[in-house]
Amino acid sequence: MERLSKTQVANLRVSGKILASALHEAVSYVKPGITTRSLDEIAERSLRRQGAIPSFKNYKVIGAGRYPASLCVSVNDELVHGVPRIDKILKDGDIVSLDLGANYQGMFTDMAVTIGVGKIDLANKKLIEITKNVLNEAIKFLKPGKKIGDLGRFIESYIKKTGYVVIRDLVGHGIGLAPHTDPQVPNFGQQNSGPMIDEGMILAIEPMVSTHNHKIKTAKDGWTIKMEKGQYCAHFEHTVMITNNGAEIVTK
Numbered sequence: 001m002e003r004l005s006k007t008q009v010a011n012l013r014v015s016g017k018i019l020a021s022a023l024h025e026a027v028s029y030v031k032p033g034i035t036t037r038s039l040d041e042i043a044e045r046s047l048r049r050q051g052a053i054p055s056f057k058n059y060k061v062i063g064a065g066r067y068p069a070s071l072c073v074s075v076n077d078e079l080v081h082g083v084p085r086i087d088k089i090l091k092d093g094d095i096v097s098l099d100l101g102a103n104y105q106g107m108f109t110d111m112a113v114t115i116g117v118g119k120i121d122l123a124n125k126k127l128i129e130i131t132k133n134v135l136n137e138a139i140k141f142l143k144p145g146k147k148i149g150d151l152g153r154f155i156e157s158y159i160k161k162t163g164y165v166v167i168r169d170l171v172g173h174g175i176g177l178a179p180h181t182d183p184q185v186p187n188f189g190q191q192n193s194g195p196m197i198d199e200g201m202i203l204a205i206e207p208m209v210s211t212h213n214h215k216i217k218t219a220k221d222g223w224t225i226k227m228e229k230g231q232y233c234a235h236f237e238h239t240v241m242i243t244n245n246g247a248e249i250v251t252k
Contacts, residue, residue, distance in 0.1 A: 015104035020111060025042060030117055036075070077226050079226060096117055103179075111239060130234075165211075215227070
């Protein structure tokens, strides 16, 4: 693992603050009647205004091409990578996941939240709350000396107790010097398996949860990942830096 310089660590923290600010700005505009394209434009403007670059825009994925937006906006049964569109309008009762990445002075951060649009039902409130809670508890669990498999087992065990399921085909990841680096960080795992979690490691922790059945599929646009059975899902993410004392949330 490449250790970051003091300047890089400082820039990482700035990247995280800018990202959190931009994502929260986009969240503040979520309401029935807004287009997903508008949310993308709000998020990108906020990043650039603060001196950062959107790290998802034009990001190349083998087999899919370059991602055409700055913000991923995934609605209801869409899990991740939803492409913002001018003709996709949020309506009362929807739930929407906003996922945004920032590049500030070559230091990358990543963050996601799921929120309700207008008035949502109790089942969706519960799904969102549980997914948010497991991210917070997973971050508290992190410390040097644990392994990636320990973290995955903790997240999956937490979610199983609620009766929900974690998504198994998509994972969190290392981050910092690039948008995606090693190690992969699954939301499931075996105790005492996988890479060691060391001080200085930068990780994007991102539980993805659904009410039942973890199977996913890719939509016709080639980007949007949806639940195969059409049920709703939620996604939360923070970038964290491992310290002697545990995990510091960078994206806040």
